Amino acid sequence: MLSSALLLCCFVEFACDESSLRAAPHGGFAIAPQNPIESQQSAAVIVIEQAPTPITLDPAVLHPNLGVAAQLLASRQFADSEIVLRAILKEEPRCARAEFLLGVALMKQKQYGQARPLLEASLASGQDFAGRKQVDHFIGWACYYLGDLESSKRAFQSHVGSVATADDSYYGLAVIAIDEDRIADAQLALERAVELIGQNPARKQDRSKALARLGDLELRREKPTEAMALYEESLELWPDHYEVWAKIARLYESANRTADAERARANQQAAMQRVGRAPIADPAP
Amino acid sequence: MIWSAWSAWIAWSAFIAIASIESTQSPVISQGPSSGTIQMDDVTVSSGIDFVTTSGTAPSVQIIEVKGGGIAVIDIDNDGDFDLFFPNGATLDKPTQGPGARLYENLGAMNFRDITATSGINHHAWSFGCAVGDYDADGLDDLYITCAGPDRLIRNLGGGRFADATATAGILSESMWGTSAAFADLDGDHDLDLYVTNYLECDPRVPIPPAHFRGLEVINGPRGLRAQPDVIYENLGNGTFADRSVESGIRAPAPSYGLNVAILDLTQDGLPDIYVGNDSKSNFLFKNLGGFRFQEIATRTGTATNIEGAEQATMGLAIADVNGDGLPDILSTNFSDDTNTLFVSRKDGFFDDRTSQYGIGIPSRTLCGWAAEFVDLDHDCDEDIFIVNGHVYPQATMKTMNSEYRQPPLVMSREGERFVPLKDASQPWLNNARRDRSAVFVDLDRDGDQDAVITGLNEPVKVIKNLHNSIDDWVVIALDDPAHPGNRRCVGARIELTLGGRTQTRWIIGGGPFQSNKPSEVHFGIGSPSAQPTGTVGSNESISARVTWPDGRHSTTIVERGKRTIVRAPAK
Numbered sequence: 076m077l078s079s080a081l082l083l084c085c086f087v088e089f090a091c092d093e094s095s096l097r098a099a100p101h102g103g104f105a106i107a108p109q110n111p112i113e114s115q116q117s118a119a120v121i122v123i124e125q126a127p128t129p130i131t132l133d134p135a136v137l138h139p140n141l142g143v144a145a146q147l148l149a150s151r152q153f154a155d156s157e158i159v160l161r162a163i164l165k166e167e168p169r170c171a172r173a174e175f176l177l178g179v180a181l182m183k184q185k186q187y188g189q190a191r192p193l194l195e196a197s198l199a200s201g202q203d204f205a206g207r208k209q210v211d212h213f214i215g216w217a218c219y220y221l222g223d224l225e226s227s228k229r230a231f232q233s234h235v236g237s238v239a240t241a242d243d244s245y246y247g248l249a250v251i252a253i254d255e256d257r258i259a260d261a262q263l264a265l266e267r268a269v270e271l272i273g274q275n276p277a278r279k280q281d282r283s284k285a286l287a288r289l290g291d292l293e294l295r296r297e298k299p300t301e302a303m304a305l306y307e308e309s310l311e312l313w314p315d316h317y318e319v320w321a322k323i324a325r326l327y328e329s330a331n332r333t334a335d336a337e338r339a340r341a342n343q344q345a346a347m348q349r350v351g352r353a354p355i356a357d358p359a360p
Numbered sequence: 361m362i363w364s365a366w367s368a369w370i371a372w373s374a375f376i377a378i379a380s381i382e383s384t385q386s387p388v389i390s391q392g393p394s395s396g397t398i399q400m401d402d403v404t405v406s407s408g409i410d411f412v413t414t415s416g417t418a419p420s421v422q423i424i425e426v427k428g429g430g431i432a433v434i435d436i437d438n439d440g441d442f443d444l445f446f447p448n449g450a451t452l453d454k455p456t457q458g459p460g461a462r463l464y465e466n467l468g469a470m471n472f473r474d475i476t477a478t479s480g481i482n483h484h485a486w487s488f489g490c491a492v493g494d495y496d497a498d499g500l501d502d503l504y505i506t507c508a509g510p511d512r513l514i515r516n517l518g519g520g521r522f523a524d525a526t527a528t529a530g531i532l533s534e535s536m537w538g539t540s541a542a543f544a545d546l547d548g549d550h551d552l553d554l555y556v557t558n559y560l561e562c563d564p565r566v567p568i569p570p571a572h573f574r575g576l577e578v579i580n581g582p583r584g585l586r587a588q589p590d591v592i593y594e595n596l597g598n599g600t601f602a603d604r605s606v607e608s609g610i611r612a613p614a615p616s617y618g619l620n621v622a623i624l625d626l627t628q629d630g631l632p633d634i635y636v637g638n639d640s641k642s643n644f645l646f647k648n649l650g651g652f653r654f655q656e657i658a659t660r661t662g663t664a665t666n667i668e669g670a671e672q673a674t675m676g677l678a679i680a681d682v683n684g685d686g687l688p689d690i691l692s693t694n695f696s697d698d699t700n701t702l703f704v705s706r707k708d709g710f711f712d713d714r715t716s717q718y719g720i721g722i723p724s725r726t727l728c729g730w731a732a733e734f735v736d737l738d739h740d741c742d743e744d745i746f747i748v749n750g751h752v753y754p755q756a757t758m759k760t761m762n763s764e765y766r767q768p769p770l771v772m773s774r775e776g777e778r779f780v781p782l783k784d785a786s787q788p789w790l791n792n793a794r795r796d797r798s799a800v801f802v803d804l805d806r807d808g809d810q811d812a813v814i815t816g817l818n819e820p821v822k823v824i825k826n827l828h829n830s831i832d833d834w835v836v837i838a839l840d841d842p843a844h845p846g847n848r849r850c851v852g853a854r855i856e857l858t859l860g861g862r863t864q865t866r867w868i869i870g871g872g873p874f875q876s877n878k879p880s881e882v883h884f885g886i887g888s889p890s891a892q893p894t895g896t897v898g899s900n901e902s903i904s905a906r907v908t909w910p911d912g913r914h915s916t917t918i919v920e921r922g923k924r925t926i927v928r929a930p931a932k
Contacts (some may be wrong), residue, residue: 093510117791154575160569185697186574188758219761220697254716256778323671329710333660340659343669354640354671355583357614 093181137170138163144176153183171197172204191217208237215247224251242271242281249288258292265289282315290322299326310342317346361561375653377890398737398744398773398782399827400812402789406432407823408472414459415449415797415817416864418740418755421570422452423581424486424508424562426752427539427619428730428817430875432490434501436516441466442802444813444880446821447487447505455486455508455564465520470805470825484511486564489875493543493552495529496599497846506538506556506875508564531602536588537562539908541875544623544632544851544870545650545910551595551846555610555634555870557618558588558682574761578753582617582639589615590636596651597846609646609654610634616641623870624852627661627709628686630912633869637661637674637692650745663690666701667713673698676874679741680734681865682718686856688867691720693729693747696756696763700732701746719778720745726763727770728752731799731873735824737831739885742774742863744782748796748814766793769814789824800872802879808834808922810883832922833888837905838881841929850929852910855886857919859903886921 085136140163147156160177178194181187194214198207211234218227228251234244245268252261265285270282290305306323312318320343327336347353404410417426425888432445450458461483464472489506496502500516502525511533515525526533532887536558543552546613560582567919592610593601616651620637627633631648635658638644644662658664665671676693683689687705699721703711715721727749734743748766756765758794770793772779784790785796795817804811809826816822816883835857839850866882908915911928919925 184574186762187761188760188762198549221758222722224722252721254722256717256719294712318668318670321665322667324669324712326665328660329706329708329712330660340669358584358586 080092084230091215118173138167138173141170141172141176144173144180144323148176148180148183151183156180159182167202169202171200171202172206173215174200175204175210175213178210182213182217185220187217187220191221209234211237212241212244212247215244219247219251224254227251240271242268245271246285246288247279249285253288253291253295256295258295262292265292280313280316283309283316283319286312287316287319287322290319294322294326299330302326303330314342315346315350317343317350317352372416374486386931390800397733398771398784400737400787400789401827403470403820403825404820404823407470408474408655409444409461409464409813409821409922410665411446412820413446413448413818414451415618416451418818419428419577420752420817422562422564422568423560423579423585423752424537424564425449425452425729426579426675426738426817427488427875428560428795429487429815430489430540430798430873430877431800431813431815432492432503432732432877433800433872433879434492434503434877435697435880436463436465437518437520441468441624441806442804444472444800445481445490445503446815447483447490449488450484450486450508450564451615452564452567456484458486459483460484461487461505463522465803468805470811470823472823474860475520479520481514483512483524485512485533487512488538489540489557489784490877491554491871492877492880493554493851494846494848495543495552495554495595495601496525497551497597497848499845501849501880504541504543504556506541506561509535511538511541511556520814528600530596532603533591533592536591539619540621540871540875542621542634542871543625545847546592546623546632546634546648547594547650548631548911549595549597549846550911552851553595553596553652554593554595555621555623555636556591556593557621557636558590558615559617559619559639559861561586563783567634573753574759576753576755578755581585587615587617587641590618590621591790592634592654601743604652608652609649609656610644613644613656616644619673619675620692621871622677622679624679624688624867625854626663626685626690626705627657628687628707632910633729635677635690637677638671639675641671643674661709662711662713663703666715667853672701674701675728675730676747677871677875678731678732678734678745679867679869682734682743684863685741685863686863691734691745692734693724693732696726696728696751696761698725700729717777719772719780723770723772723781726758727767728756728763729770729798729815731876733799733801733873733878736883736885737771737810737828738773738775739809739830739887741862741887743885744774744813745770745772746770746799746801748794748799748816750797763795764875765797768793769895783874789822792822794822795820798874798876800876800879803836803883806924808924827838828870828893830888831887834922835884835903835905835919836881836924837866837884837907837919838924839907839909841909841928842924843929847876847910850910851880853927854908855882856906856908857903858906859884859886860901881910881924889921 093219099341144159157180163173178190181190211230215227215230231244231247235241245264249264251259273360284307290302303326324336324339346353405433415428420426436443444464446462463476463479465475486508491504501515505512513526513531514522539557542558546553568580570577594604617639622635634646636644643664645658647657671696674692678691679688690703692701701722702715704714728751729747732747736743747770751765771782799814801810808830812824814822857864866917872878905919917928
């Protein structure tokens with residue numbers, strides 16, 4: 076059983092899919108987003124693990140229900156976690172860890188506008204809390220989805236500066252570089268992310284995402300053959316990555332491989348069904 | 361190994377450094393109204409355009425209340441300036457008895473006069489879009505109005521008078537919810553056919569139950585509601601139309617939620633094609649097969665969805681040659697938490713999604729985009745982007761939906777290969793958050809630059825004057841083909857303006873910004889000769905305009921700086 080004092084929330088981001096709870100490297104739990112995310116929307120996977128050593132926290136900002144909230148987050152019950160965390164903050168408005176976890180819970184529900192000030196407040200509190208080092212990562216993505224690339228960039232850079240293995244913040248920097256059409260920078264950041272992800276062969280989806288982005292870069296360089304190879308490799312790792320099916324379908328189509336394009340689009344639709352992203356059906360005629 | 365790791369670290373450090381340097385770059389700030397700067401001003405109060413549009417009541421509770429009404433740019437009396445028509449909406453309780461459409465006569469110098477009462481236009485049905493074209497070839501532009509219910513065709517009688525010609529022209533439209541419409545000669549017989557996009561089944565008097573979004577009860581639709589099919593009419597050349605929706609092939613795909621239409625040659629075969637922007641569903645590209653037959657090829661050409669296969673909202677469409685290859689590219693505006701999309705055409709007929717490359721995406725993430733247009737606001741030889749915005753859900757805030765309900769326009773200045781959002785606190789119109797929907801861009805005061813007229817939901821119409829004041833850094837070209845009075849203004853023509861070795865391309869397209877039309881002339885910013893060294897763009901060289909006429913003929917004309925030139929079609 077995990078007690079709140081021993082819970083350390085740190086990040087692993089990346090995954091965009093995932094189906095269910097999976098074991099984290101150090102015996103904790105990793106959770107995927109409640110809903111698979113569109114495109115670059117790599118909402119974080121949260122790893123909640125037992126801290127290797129007890130950490131000292133200000134008792135005034137601890138709350139017995141923090142563990143409950145963390146467990147709800149770990150079990151992908153983001154709305155319930157939000158309720159618990161809001162209740163905690165009502166009692167203990169200075170609890171930076173609650174602000175942080177609430178920020179994460181809101182991000183999982185795509186409420187980036189609400190999440191950002193909470194995450195920033197948790198950092199500004201000056202409190203030392205479990206997961207503090209990862210806050211910048213979440214701020215990076217919140218800012219990205221709010222269209223604030225400069226703040227996003229600063230947050231990701233801060234994160235990779237303090238957490239050497241922050242593969243998803245490298246990935247975030249790559250996504251920003253793509254949006255800014257800095258292709259060489261994006262390549263460099265993605266290669267770094269791939270290198271870090273490669274240290275854990277089980278992280279197929281994360282690797283798939285990075286490969287797809289590398290494919291995007293080849294497409295930008297007008298190298299469709301190279302892009303296609305990367306998309307295919309990405310899909311082998313993660314067949315539910317429906318956006319990549321769409322990308323490869325376009326490539327097949329533009330290469331006059333109509334049958335392959337149709338198959339890819341069928342796979343896209345099937346993948347969307349599998350991950351619960353199929354659009355609302357049309358009314359019956 | 362060590363060297364490799366060290367190299368990687370150096371490279372990574374360089375990346376961080378580069379990223380930091382770039383982060384210090386800020387968008388262009390206007391310093392004054394000369395070439396290369398954008399400066400505009402809200403002149404609504406002095407313009408004489410003094411009315412507030414109606415689109416249901418605030419706050420909106422039904423989907424029909426959130427689309428707003430478009431604007432028609434029409435020279436009603438052939439006096440060479442553009443007058444303005446607003447179809448206007450109504451309310452849920454009285455959907456056919458709204459305050460009525462308005463017609464404003466352009467008096468020059470940015471002054472307008474409401475002539476609705478004397479015009480004979482007595483139109484009060486809940487209306488959305490409009491199209492302009494001389495359907496009966498009598499030398500006067502007419503109006504088509506899309507409505508919640510049967511659409512209306514309003515014939516221009518001359519002398520500032522109009523009359524309803526819907527029935528006599530054979531427009532027997534079903535009672536649908538029309539959004540945008542476009543006139544164009546689709547079958548090459550030199551008269552104007554008509555395409556109408558329809559949205560979804562909706563009786564304003566029967567409330568649609570709400571939906572839920574982000575934990576809030578919100579307006580329902582369009583997904584889950586029954587889409588209505590588009591309509592295409594063939595002009596029979598005798599002042600009447602025939603509905604060709606079924607036999608033309610445009611009904612082959614299932615009905616969708618049509619919002620926008622642009623008609624021009626997108627498939628490089630000389631025939632005008634029809635691009636339809638559908639809300640939350642794949643867009644249509646109807647390739648013109650000739651003989652009034654069309655084939656839907658959007659998926660095959662990469663124009664149905666964005667690169668990730670997302671069916672976007674496509675609430676606005678704009679066409680321009682973004683990469684200077686002479687081919688038309690497509691910009692679509694979309695919902696918040698999504699991005700606007702730029703499709704760039706390739707020579708093989710496929711369109712690539714180049715949204716990120718041109719900087720289109722991220723600035724639009726928190727915006728809900730509607731009417732959009734490419735327009736060279738600062739006359740620096742490239743087209744900027746002007747988009748009006750506003751959310752559909754009154755509950756929208758940054759906290760609840762990562763997007764505010766009222767939103768300012770997004771003006772993106774073309775800077776090299778990127779579009780950069782214009783930030784300028786000294787220009788109030790640029791920071792005025794509204795619930796805008798439609799906009800047109802036209803030289804209202806004939807000073808050579810492009811002004812804007814904007815409509816929103818239950819908002820005052822806004823007239824935004826372009827303050828650019830150079831007299832010699834622009835060219836306007838209108839076309840005239842007197843031998844073919846049915847398409848005298850030459851919808852479907854292509855104009856290439858060449859100066860200093862650089863060519864800019866424009867099209868006279870059917871359709872226009874959301875629920876509105878484009879003026880029947882094209883505008884080019886060409887830079888000031890005094891500001892450019894000899895031999896470069898903007899230097900004092902001859903300016904040639906090569907026209908590809910709708911029937912495929914070509915002609916080349918030398919045009920003058922700072923002048924509006926009417927180019928007449930060559931004799932056959």
